[in-house]
Amino acid sequence: MLFTGTHIHKLDRKGRVSVPKRFRAALEREEFAGIYLYQSHKESALEGCSESHMERIAASLDELDMFSDEADDLADTILGSSHMLPYDGEGRIILPAELIEYARIEDQVAFVGRGRTFRLWNPDIFTPLQDASRTRTLNRGATLKLKPMTEPSNGTRPRAPTEEDAS
Amino acid sequence: MLFTGTHIHKLDRKGRVSVPKRFRAALEREEFAGIYLYQSHKESALEGCSESHMERIAASLDELDMFSDEADDLADTILGSSHMLPYDGEGRIILPAELIEYARIEDQVAFVGRGRTFRLWNPDIFTPLQDASRTRTLNRGATLKLKPMTEPSNGTRPRAPTEEDAS
DNA sequence: TGGGAAATGATGGGGGTCAATGGGATTTGA
DNA sequence: TCAAATCCCATTGACCCCCATCATTTCCCA
Numbered sequence: 001m002l003f004t005g006t007h008i009h010k011l012d013r014k015g016r017v018s019v020p021k022r023f024r025a026a027l028e029r030e031e032f033a034g035i036y037l038y039q040s041h042k043e044s045a046l047e048g049c050s051e052s053h054m055e056r057i058a059a060s061l062d063e064l065d066m067f068s069d070e071a072d073d074l075a076d077t078i079l080g081s082s083h084m085l086p087y088d089g090e091g092r093i094i095l096p097a098e099l100i101e102y103a104r105i106e107d108q109v110a111f112v113g114r115g116r117t118f119r120l121w122n123p124d125i126f127t128p129l130q131d132a133s134r135t136r137t138l139n140r141g142a143t144l145k146l147k148p149m150t151e152p153s154n155g156t157r158p159r160a161p162t163e164e165d166a167s
Numbered sequence: 168m169l170f171t172g173t174h175i176h177k178l179d180r181k182g183r184v185s186v187p188k189r190f191r192a193a194l195e196r197e198e199f200a201g202i203y204l205y206q207s208h209k210e211s212a213l214e215g216c217s218e219s220h221m222e223r224i225a226a227s228l229d230e231l232d233m234f235s236d237e238a239d240d241l242a243d244t245i246l247g248s249s250h251m252l253p254y255d256g257e258g259r260i261i262l263p264a265e266l267i268e269y270a271r272i273e274d275q276v277a278f279v280g281r282g283r284t285f286r287l288w289n290p291d292i293f294t295p296l297q298d299a300s301r302t303r304t305l306n307r308g309a310t311l312k313l314k315p316m317t318e319p320s321n322g323t324r325p326r327a328p329t330e331e332d333a334s
Numbered sequence: 335t336g337g338g339a340a341a342t343g344a345t346g347g348g349g350g351t352c353a354a355t356g357g358g359a360t361t362t363g364a
Numbered sequence: 365t366c367a368a369a370t371c372c373c374a375t376t377g378a379c380c381c382c383c384a385t386c387a388t389t390t391c392c393c394a
Contacts, residue, residue: 006248113247
């Protein structure tokens with residue numbers, strides 16, 4: 001299952017926000033009923049993913065040289081600052097104050113699908129960035145080279161940086 | 168199965184439009200009963216595809232360097248702006264207001280087949296473009312080089328790698 | 335081959351259901 | 365014992381299920 005689309009939901013005065021039904025559906029096979037969030041290191045946004053994806057990240061970090069600066073930094077920024085957020089009975093999470101502040105979220109939250117992961121934004125910040133993104137894509141004449149069809153991926157393949165099928 | 172031909176359907180006052188029977192037939196093996204739509208970067212049109220095609224797009228993005236600017240932009244413009252639209256019992260979808268506005272659709276929608284994908288247009292905009300494009304093709308004396316046939320086709324073999332783009 | 339019947343696809347619209355939201359009550363943990 | 369987290373229930377409005385009708389095409393048989 002993929003995370004797609006942009007869904008804008010309200011942050012209530014208790015700091016709760018509904019996770020879009022479509023995203024919950026994409027996660028319903030997960031053992032943990034909830035999501036993981038951590039600060040994006042590049043954007044004023046939050047990165048979100050499933051428990052199994054978080055395990056994949058941890059496994060990838062394991063493979064980096066254990067004492068490299070890069071592994072240290074990634075471990076700190078991702079694993080160290082990640083929050084495990086369970087749903088309440090209505091499929092909402094409580095957004096920790098630290099994350100609200102980091103992403104400069106006010107009364108609305110945009111859930112933006114990115115395939116295997118998603119991001120949370122203040123919609124007022126995201127919308128202009130998305131427009132800029134679209135313009136750059138157009139100017140760049142970017143085309144996406146599609147992979148050959150394979151059987152439906154279940155996302156369990158470790159993300160080793162291989163160069164296979166560079167069609 | 169391929170998407171072929173141009174089919175003009177009516178957008179009703181609830182914002183619904185029937186997906187052409189031929190297109191639904193091309194998708195009937197999909198797990199998700201519906202289509203994906205997103206804004207074309209190049210045209211005043213909407214791009215449409217199947218769930219498995221969207222999975223392919225996501226998988227291809229996964230292979231680009233995860234933190235590259237280009238992958239980011241494509242994720243925002245395709246995955247972030249895509250809409251997953253299920254059929255109702257009669258094979259119709261609800262066209263989101265955002266997409267209606269983007270493609271300047273009024274009371275009719277043209278579904279135009281493009282092989283593995285298709286596009287949605289306001290027919291008043293598409294028809295003149297189609298005429299122009301046909302004229303250009305004729306003047307250019309364009310020919311299409313066909314790929315050789317591969318083994319006895321019974322339709323069950325996974326497709327050979329293609330270079331088609333996601334524009 | 336023509337015409338009428340039947341099947342199928344497209345369109346219109348009513349109403350029930352459920353996702354999103356708000357807020358009170360209860361429990362938990364420091 | 366207080367504050368925060370969780371549970372629970374109410375509200376509302378968008379979406380989806382259902383059915384009825386209309387338009388085409390297909391089929392069948394004279």
